Amino acid sequence: MSTVVNSESRMMTVKVTEDLIVAELEDGRIISVPLAWSWRLSEATPQQRNNFELIGNGVGAHWPDVDEDISVHGMLHGMPAVPPKKQAS
Template identity: 70%
Template sequence: MSIAVNVIEPRLLDIQVTEDEIVAHLVDGRTISVPLAWSWRLSEATPDQRQNFEIIGDGQGIHWPDIDEDISVEGMLCGSPAHRPKGSSTD
């Protein structure tokens, strides 16, 4: 017996960045959110920098050019927070 699985990669339709979280609306109708604290770059960014984003890769991720940050939908779904690099001045 074989089971056919139709795997559809999750893609972004739209996002919202609040003071506390990133809310992603996916094309399949789901809405997911992650804490803003998962990205130390976004946590330290100004509100204007947080709002300057673009959806990249046909909806596979988000890019913030002002702070050089990228977050993938897959990372949001899998729970992959960004860790501050070792040796940074705020360690």
């Protein structure tokens, strides 16, 4: 079985649940990735998670309160955010 990945896919909406980041695409697909893929959204409050804007005509979403960007491309190609390394005290 092969999966067709359209690099021009666009988000119509996105929501963050307790476990997932879920995007509805303009072609009708609904895709999701684990919330743990975004350490910033994982640590965000529900209010911060709900405050987003679609960017680039729907190629991604931006959460200004936590400075997070997630793209359709990243969701489809499995690209989780890498948390910063903790500095030794």
